[in-house]
Amino acid sequence: METMEFEPGQDITKDGEKGEYVYILKSGKVKIRLGLYEFVVDGGGPEAFGLESLVGENYTETCTALENSKVIRCSSSEFMEIYGKTEVGKKALESFMRRTAKVLGWI
Amino acid sequence: MKVEGVIFKSGEVPKSLFKIVSGTVRETRNKTYHDLASGDYVALLEYLLEEPIQENVVATEETEIIETNWEDEYFEIIKKIVSLRKVITESSIDLNRIVLDDFNFGDTDVDEYLQEVEALLTLSSGELPDDEKEALKAIEALDDNKILTKVNLVRKFIEKFPLEEEGARLLIETAAKVYIVLNDKYVAKSLLKKLLLRYSDMPGYCYEAIKTLEGIYKDEGNIIWRRYEKIARILEVELRGNDGI
Numbered sequence: 018m019e020t021m022e023f024e025p026g027q028d029i030t031k032d033g034e035k036g037e038y039v040y041i042l043k044s045g046k047v048k049i050r051l052g053l054y055e056f057v058v059d060g061g062g063p064e065a066f067g068l069e070s071l072v073g074e075n076y077t078e079t080c081t082a083l084e085n086s087k088v089i090r091c092s093s094s095e096f097m098e099i100y101g102k103t104e105v106g107k108k109a110l111e112s113f114m115r116r117t118a119k120v121l122g123w124i
Numbered sequence: 125m126k127v128e129g130v131i132f133k134s135g136e137v138p139k140s141l142f143k144i145v146s147g148t149v150r151e152t153r154n155k156t157y158h159d160l161a162s163g164d165y166v167a168l169l170e171y172l173l174e175e176p177i178q179e180n181v182v183a184t185e186e187t188e189i190i191e192t193n194w195e196d197e198y199f200e201i202i203k204k205i206v207s208l209r210k211v212i213t214e215s216s217i218d219l220n221r222i223v224l225d226d227f228n229f230g231d232t233d234v235d236e237y238l239q240e241v242e243a244l245l246t247l248s249s250g251e252l253p254d255d256e257k258e259a260l261k262a263i264e265a266l267d268d269n270k271i272l273t274k275v276n277l278v279r280k281f282i283e284k285f286p287l288e289e290e291g292a293r294l295l296i297e298t299a300a301k302v303y304i305v306l307n308d309k310y311v312a313k314s315l316l317k318k319l320l321l322r323y324s325d326m327p328g329y330c331y332e333a334i335k336t337l338e339g340i341y342k343d344e345g346n347i348i349w350r351r352y353e354k355i356a357r358i359l360e361v362e363l364r365g366n367d368g369i
Contacts, residue, residue, distance in 0.1 A: 051209070068202050068205075069202070069206055071198075071199060071202055072199055072202050072203050072206065074203075074206050077206060077209045077210075097198070101195075101198060102195045102198075106198065107194065110172055110194060110198070110201060110202070111172045111173055113202070113205055114168065114169055114172045114173065114201075114205055115172075115173060117205050117208050117209055118169050118173075120209075121208065121211075121347070122153075122154055122156070122350065123153040123154065123169060124153070124154075124169070124175075
């Protein structure tokens with residue numbers, strides 16, 4: 018597990034690429050692109066993305082830093098061990114579902 | 125537990141997460157329903173977001189469900205959401221480059237598809253006058269209880285008078301009647317897709333066909349409707365630039 022810094026315009030995850038890590042946003046602002054939709058999240062969350070990696074799937078979203086952003090990068094086992102059953106894990110699942118529902122036109 | 129009928133009522137915030145063991149559960153959001161089957165979670169969205177159910181969530185047959193929770197099902201829930209996202213990808217189109225395949229003609233190529241439609245539409249025979257006006261009269265004189273004859277005559281009209289705009293109008297009108305009177309979605313969709321193929325240079329009629337297809341797929345609970353919605357939006361903008369339909 019390590020803290021990483023991304024500059025504006027840098028991609029953190031790319032849609033279609035092999036999902037290897039889950040990222041938890043600590044500070045800054047990130048744009049998440051799913052299909053034709055874009056969502057902006059900030060470090061006030063906690064927000065996490067890259068949950069696809071937990072089930073061995075490719076990323077389905079492209080996450081790009083909009084400003085200098087700090088994230089914690091975790092492997093699947095680290096994420097589950099530390100955050101899986103906490104509020105961070107719950108919030109991550111909720112946001113993942115919310116973005117999907119938005120694109121599907123459910124909400 | 126075994127259930128049938130309403131599982132969650134409209135306005136209720138689900139406090140429990142249920143997984144389907146067997147049976148079918150129907151969820152409806154924004155007037156579009158979709159059916160859940162074994163392995164799916166009931167009202168997963170509302171449970172996770174702690175939001176009220178839009179419309180009753182109903183077991184449409186005897187259904188067995190078990191209570192679980194997000195902590196124990198973490199990986200399975202992610203898998204379900206990822207599979208929903210795959211549906212989004214499959215039903216998406218490149219707005220800058222619409223291709224024939226976006227119209228969901230199925231796995232067969234267009235020629236085969238047309239042959240299939242033609243075979244299907246040869247359901248009843250009828251003679252069509254050689255004069256165009258007389259032919260139109262003959263078609264329009266048919267009652268709704270002879271709708272299949274009408275379908276067949278429309279097909280013949282298009283063959284006899286391929287350049288006539290009336291063919292497009294007849295296809296739209298007949299498709300709508302087939303859908304309303306017979307509730308036959310397959311034939312209605314076939315007629316509308318035939319219009320898209322034969323009269324692709326008539327954007328006004330294509331727009332009407334696409335809107336109707338959007339409605340039919342929506343009624344079916346088939347997410348393909350989103351594709352037609354997007355195509356209709358683009359056509360609408362183009363048509364506005366061309367002084368409307």
